[in-house]
Amino acid sequence: MAPSPVPSNSDATALNATQARLPRLTPDFIAKHYPRHVSVVHVNVINRHGERTPGNHKIPAISPEHWNLCEHGNTLHAEFLRAVGLLTPQDPATGSGAQMQPSAHTPPWHNFIFNKETRDMSGLIGNGSSSAGKGPNDGSVRTTATCAFGQLTDLGRVSMTALGAHMRALYVDALGFLPSTPRQAADGGPTNDLYLRATTYTRTFESLQQMLGGLYPNQPLGSPLFCVNVRPSAHETVYPGFGCASLRPLFAHFNAAARKQHAGELDNIYAEMLRIPALRRQVETEHSERRSRFTIPIMDTVAAVHAHALPMPEAIDDAFVTRLAQASAIEYQHSAWKSASLARMVIGRLVHECVGHIVAAVEGDRAADDQRPRMAIYSAHDTTLGPLLAVMGSGGDPGDPSAETPEGMVWPQFASSMRIELLKDARSPRPPVRPAWEDDQKDYSEDASMVPFEKRVRPVNVPKTLYRWSSVAGRETAERNPRALRDYYVRVWYNDRTLQLPTCRDPGAHHTQLGPSVCTLDGFFKQVARFVPSDKEAAAECRVD
Known part of the structure; x- marks a missing residue:
């Protein structure tokens, strides 16, 4: 929740130390990072929700009893409930409904969305009660803008809209990667350009809503072009699942x-x-x-x-x-960061999904499939981004018990985002030097699940057929071609900076012109391979309850 170290050439837009920074999309920035001969094929976006209220009320000396910062959000809640005929609360004893009359103490909308999802985190992250009462200087009273615990505030909505607008400025206006308006699928369903996910927490769903408002403004409320996927908490992959006994x-x-x-x-x-x-x-x-x-x-x-x-x-x-x-x-x-096996259990299934998106994008690009998703957006949490930074080797080689903790490791800020870009450059020459692990025949010729995690050079869900591609004859070859992925690269952004993955620093493992932050696809696969379990491996390693 505090800022990551900012490069000296960064032009920060953060308001204070708890908010994420975004780079300025100047012509020089675009020319440097997105030269004309490099195209974007797919983007995975994993973001933390925007600013929210605390998970509980436990420090009254600094935290008001009533956070009156959710007026816009509460208005939207009321409009939604009115639209679906649920603005009338039910009596918990009889189950019958009676229209609640507005009053100074019980506004008709208050906590109807949150009454069963307060998400009081005191049992998870601390001791004691959430009802600490008023502090010595707390003059707050309940109003129509009063927030629930853990609720996305109006400031959080602004931050997430700004993140969506930033992505529109980059991927729509500057690069033309996404269409200017969302396209309906060929079968008349929601757009295929975006794969959208949110967790069951209201703040992540609303953060995604605001983000889409920045990416595609002026869409009608409840646009049928967007389909948001939500998994039950027990089957969620974007945060630690404590059904994992290990x-x-x-x-x-x-x-x-x-x-x-x-x-x-x-x-x-x-x-x-x-x-x-x-x-x-x-x-x-x-x-x-x-x-x-x-x-x-x-x-x-x-x-x-x-x-x-x-x-x-x-x-x-x-x-x-x-x-x-x-x-x-x-x-x-x-x-x-210290344990590869723990990182697998915490976030490995999400990395598996991100790799799957990249594989599908390469296959779709080769087949000239215009209906494939171009961007996957996961609206998630700080507990998502922290482990992902470890998987990407931010600050050093993850899983090395002898290494020191990365300097500057900090908690992800509100509205932080990681963007994993799949790039294609058919013009630039492949690096003339090859990293030693590129020709490891065993890891490619056999089922990846038969290779120990620490020796894998490709994730378990990267099919061997991805390496049986010949651009010379325009057809698939019978044997593995270690150079088959030579046109594809991966770059990982975290807020306003690029991450240099450890496996991509070696000569031959990154783009010859754009530098170590632009990995060969093989280099990216090598970095994440040991963190990507199959469903069977995940269940066995976790000893799922």
């Missing part, structure tokens, strides 16, 4: 290791928080020798207050929030 002990092990390795940093932030009267009581509640996470619950409230520019003690400034975000990242991201 996950909790691994988290506990690596969190304890992080606590030990970074004792100095964590002890310093703990001592600093104790010196801030507004935080002291909650810090003492959260901190325990048996608990390996005490900064994340504090960060949840501090980041929300800071992002919305609400008054806070002078000691809780931008620099303090950044240090708190770094400590929170150590408590959570450190685990996935």
